[in-house]
Amino acid sequence: MTTTDRASTPTSAPPLLEIRYLSKFFGNVIALKDVSTEIHTGQVTCVLGDNGAGKSTFIKILSGVHPYDEGRVLMDGEVVRFSSPREAKAAGIATVYQDLATVPLMPIWRNFWLGSEPTRGWGPLRRIDISEAKRIAREELLKMGIDIRNPDQPVGTLSGGERQAVAISRAVYFGARLLILDEPTSALGVKQAGVVLKYIIAAKERGVGVILITHNPHHAFPVGDRFMILNRGRTLTDKPKGEITLDELVVAMAGGAELRALTHELQKGRDG
Amino acid sequence: MRAPRLGVTLHALEEPLMTSKTSVPPADERLTSVGIGARLLQRPELGALLGAILVAAFFTIITDQFGTLAGAARWLDFAATLGIMAVAVSLLMIGGEFDLSAGVMIGTSGLLFGLLITRLDMNVWLAIPLVLAFGALIGLLNGIIVLRTGLPSFIVTLGTFFILRGANNGGTLLLTGTVRVDGLDQAPGFDAAEWLFASTFLAPYNFRVTVVWWLVLATLATWLLTRTRSGNWIYAVGGDKVAARNSGVPVAATKIGLFMTTATAGALVGIMTAVRLGSVQANEGVGREFEFIIAAVVGGCLLTGGFGSAIGASIGALIMGMALAGIPFAGWDSSWRFLFLGVILLLAVLANNLVRKRAEGARRT
Numbered sequence: 001m002t003t004t005d006r007a008s009t010p011t012s013a014p015p016l017l018e019i020r021y022l023s024k025f026f027g028n029v030i031a032l033k034d035v036s037t038e039i040h041t042g043q044v045t046c047v048l049g050d051n052g053a054g055k056s057t058f059i060k061i062l063s064g065v066h067p068y069d070e071g072r073v074l075m076d077g078e079v080v081r082f083s084s085p086r087e088a089k090a091a092g093i094a095t096v097y098q099d100l101a102t103v104p105l106m107p108i109w110r111n112f113w114l115g116s117e118p119t120r121g122w123g124p125l126r127r128i129d130i131s132e133a134k135r136i137a138r139e140e141l142l143k144m145g146i147d148i149r150n151p152d153q154p155v156g157t158l159s160g161g162e163r164q165a166v167a168i169s170r171a172v173y174f175g176a177r178l179l180i181l182d183e184p185t186s187a188l189g190v191k192q193a194g195v196v197l198k199y200i201i202a203a204k205e206r207g208v209g210v211i212l213i214t215h216n217p218h219h220a221f222p223v224g225d226r227f228m229i230l231n232r233g234r235t236l237t238d239k240p241k242g243e244i245t246l247d248e249l250v251v252a253m254a255g256g257a258e259l260r261a262l263t264h265e266l267q268k269g270r271d272g
Numbered sequence: 273m274r275a276p277r278l279g280v281t282l283h284a285l286e287e288p289l290m291t292s293k294t295s296v297p298p299a300d301e302r303l304t305s306v307g308i309g310a311r312l313l314q315r316p317e318l319g320a321l322l323g324a325i326l327v328a329a330f331f332t333i334i335t336d337q338f339g340t341l342a343g344a345a346r347w348l349d350f351a352a353t354l355g356i357m358a359v360a361v362s363l364l365m366i367g368g369e370f371d372l373s374a375g376v377m378i379g380t381s382g383l384l385f386g387l388l389i390t391r392l393d394m395n396v397w398l399a400i401p402l403v404l405a406f407g408a409l410i411g412l413l414n415g416i417i418v419l420r421t422g423l424p425s426f427i428v429t430l431g432t433f434f435i436l437r438g439a440n441n442g443g444t445l446l447l448t449g450t451v452r453v454d455g456l457d458q459a460p461g462f463d464a465a466e467w468l469f470a471s472t473f474l475a476p477y478n479f480r481v482t483v484v485w486w487l488v489l490a491t492l493a494t495w496l497l498t499r500t501r502s503g504n505w506i507y508a509v510g511g512d513k514v515a516a517r518n519s520g521v522p523v524a525a526t527k528i529g530l531f532m533t534t535a536t537a538g539a540l541v542g543i544m545t546a547v548r549l550g551s552v553q554a555n556e557g558v559g560r561e562f563e564f565i566i567a568a569v570v571g572g573c574l575l576t577g578g579f580g581s582a583i584g585a586s587i588g589a590l591i592m593g594m595a596l597a598g599i600p601f602a603g604w605d606s607s608w609r610f611l612f613l614g615v616i617l618l619l620a621v622l623a624n625n626l627v628r629k630r631a632e633g634a635r636r637t
Contacts, residue, residue: 002455091519101518104510105578105628106504114508117501208563 016041016178016209017062023070024057027033031057032233034071037226039178044200044210046220048253049230055213058230059180062211063095064088075203094176098183101167102154112137112170118257136173144169144202161192165199177210185219195265217249231252289580317584319623323570323616324591331598338594338601351368351593352482355586357560358567359493360537362585365568366497368510368577369425369545371414374564377538378557380436381407382546383444386453389462396461400543403633407539408532410436410559414529425531437558444554454551457486462547470548482544485588487571489537493582506530511578567592570620574628591616 017039031129032054039045049055062073064082073080075091082088083217085095106157109173113133130157134151142149155163164184176221181200185193193216200223204210213222218229227244229236229252237244237252244252308462323478331338338347357374365369381403383409416430418425444451456462469485472478497503505526508516517523538557548551569575571584595612 017314086520095290095518097518102509103513103515103578105511106507110507114504114516119501127495128501128504129498227556 004121009144014074015039016076016108018074018077019062019071020074021071022058022061022068022073024054024061027032030233031123032061032230033236034069034227034231035233036071037228037238038234039209039211042204042207042210042227043178043225044204044212044223045226045228045260045270046212046214046224047228047230048214049236050215050251050253052232053230054181054233055230057233059095059182059213060213061206062088063093063180091173092177093180094166094171094174094178095180095182096164096171096184098187102163103157108155108158108166109134109137109151109154112140112173116174120137130245140169140173141165143206144172144199146199159192159195161195161199164196168199168203170271172206172208176208178211179203180211181211182213183213183215185214187214193219215253217246217253221246221249280297284411301491301500313507315603316579316581316624317587318572319620320571320584320587320591323619324587324594327591327594327598330617331594331601333529334383335598335601341474343597343601345472345474345477345479347590347593347597349480349593350487350596352480353544354563354567354592355486355589356482356489356539356541357564358571358589359582360534362568362571362580362582363493363497363635364488364530364534365504365573366510366525366577366580367506367590368513369418369527369530370429370565371411371531371534372426372429372561373410373436374429374534374538375557375559375561376433376436376440377410377535377544378405378545379440379552379555379556380541381542381544382552383453383558384457385543386456386552387447389457389459391447393459394447396459396465398399400465403543404536406541407542409534409535411535412528415531415627418531419524432559437555441554441557451554452551456546456552457550465543465547469544477515485544486589488587490582497582498517502526502529507578509577519572531631561611563592566617568621569624570611570616572620575621576623579628588620 015038018041019035019037022032022035022089023030035054035058037045040252047055049059059068061068064087065083067081067083080091082091082093088095103114106114113128118125118129118136120132121127137151137214138148144165144200146162146169158166164181168179168181168184184196184200188196200210200212204223212220212223224241226240227249228238229249237249328338335343336507337343357378361371384406385399385403388394388402394402396522410432414425414429417423418428421428441451444453457466467481471480473481497506503523505516508519508521511528513523542552542557545556567588568580568585569588570582571586571588571591573580573585573613592613595616596606596609599609599612
């Protein structure tokens with residue numbers, strides 16, 4: 001597996017995840033229709049869209065919550081179809097949900113290891129290797145650029161951005177190849193959002209493919225390598241960095257023509 | 273020892289980002305240093321420990337008996353059976369659930385134990401594991417109903433409470449024609465059971481062997497909570513069920529295990545009580561479920577789950593044991609104990625609320 005093949009040379013190795021004409025229906029509601037994109041190792045793919053655009057459906061399909069109805073999802077060039085979040089996780093797809101990732105009252109290190117605690121000893125004496133668990137949690141968080149002084153500190157005392165960092169570093173440590181981040185910045189202030197974006201870059205630089213779900217083009221643009229905009233369940237734009245500017249992204253996000261019409265209308269109202 | 277401060281330092285990465293033009297300083301000036309005192313406040317059992325010292329001092333001063341070894345044997349006796357149950361109930365409460373049938377389980381299992389050895393002439397050593405297994409089964413049913421339906425355990429176990437209470441009275445009356453099962457001490461193997469569950473030690477003062485059971489079980493529960501994976505999962509399922517599930521914790525299995533532990537503890541205490549008295553009243557244990565919950569809450573367990581300790585619950589049981597023995601020592605009517613329980617419960621809930629707010633932190637940006 002190499003990280004050098006980018007979208008420019010797609011023939012050398014298959015992308016980490018390839019999505020072809022993906023569709024999902026809930027009864028007669030078309031949640032997603034013919035969505036295609038590629039996700040590469042060591043790249044951040046930003047999925048943008050307004051509420052109801054299909055962002056949630058898209059990540060829920062990739063993380064194994066919903067099965068898809070049409071199209072194909074290929075991982076390393078092979079068709080995959082996850083029937084549960086556990087299966088997706090086993091394949092290396094980790095999803096970090098906005099505020100459901102950590103237990104606030106538990107210490108940082110216990111949260112970091114939750115569900116996969118390292119143990120030593122045997123039989124009834126099998127116990128968590130606490131010193132080792134604390135050491136690794138501290139080291140891994142340091143790699144993400146977060147220096148915890150006290151791993152026994154409850155996660156609830158961390159800021160929103162730092163809690164995201166705990167969840168992200170945990171996913172990376174446990175072998176995630178594709179990290180799906182669901183609106184990690186939406187509930188945060190400007191400064192905290194910037195902190196989370198740094199963690200995303202740190203994860204990317206460690207060779208993880210990242211899907212960043214957001215409705216804020218200002219958060220997506222500085223970190224993204226590829227931008228996909230969904231609108232009413234369909235792909236509006238799917239372009240790599242360099243082929244799209246921030247202004248184009250903002251305009252496309254806001255629905256272009258609609259925004260111009262709205263600006264015009266507001267202008268007219270002020271003039272009259 | 274590292275500097276006792278709660279804080280996080282953010283290393284600014286080299287890469288500048290448009291959204292954060294101001295680089296993040298190495299330490300956030302809004303994070304104040306927090307001293308040892310505030311850190312101790314995060315310990316769930318601290319308030320209970322202070323309370324225990326106060327109650328002990330109070331009764332030692334106003335009564336002659338309380339401070340003697342014989343007096344200690346008396347209040348430790350009250351605390352021990354309460355403590356065994358409080359430890360199990362605290363695990364369940366940390367896991368985010370209640371069991372209102374925990375008190376009446378003592379009666380049910382005591383009666384079952386009595387009937388097995390007196391009516392069926394079953395050997396005591398066969399009856400004990402059977403009754404414990406019966407307790408586990410009731411816990412399993414409680415757990416399965418709560419987890420399958422998603423109903424609050426408060427209401428499900430209230431149902432179990434009334435079912436068992438009715439069965440205790442009705443069943444005993446039907447089988448014996450009275451409201452008690454007696455003659456347990458005639459059963460084969462009873463002497464050995466008496467040694468295990470109801471003997472005393474330190475001769476003139478007569479400390480009860482249940483105190484040893486209590487200390488051993490509290491130690492085991494503390495080991496489980498703080499040192500094992502299961503313990504981590506108990507805190508997680510009580511603290512945030514969804515986050516625990518997302519992290520791969522078997523939520524249902526953990527909670528059902530806790531219901532089974534609590535009901536089995538009830539069966540154990542039921543056997544202990546039956547062996548000690550040699551007979552079992554049909555209404556044994558009714559109303560005691562609240563004592564266990566009070567002990568756990570006084571010991572720092574949050575009603576909302578995810579926080580608390582077995583040591584705290586044991587100290588809570590100790591406070592209640594001291595009051596239950598101290599009130600008659602002082603020559604007061606034993607009815608006053610309810611007033612006492614109510615007051616310490618309210619004080620504990622107020623203190624816990626403070627502790628929880630500190631532990632969760634106000635910084636939620």
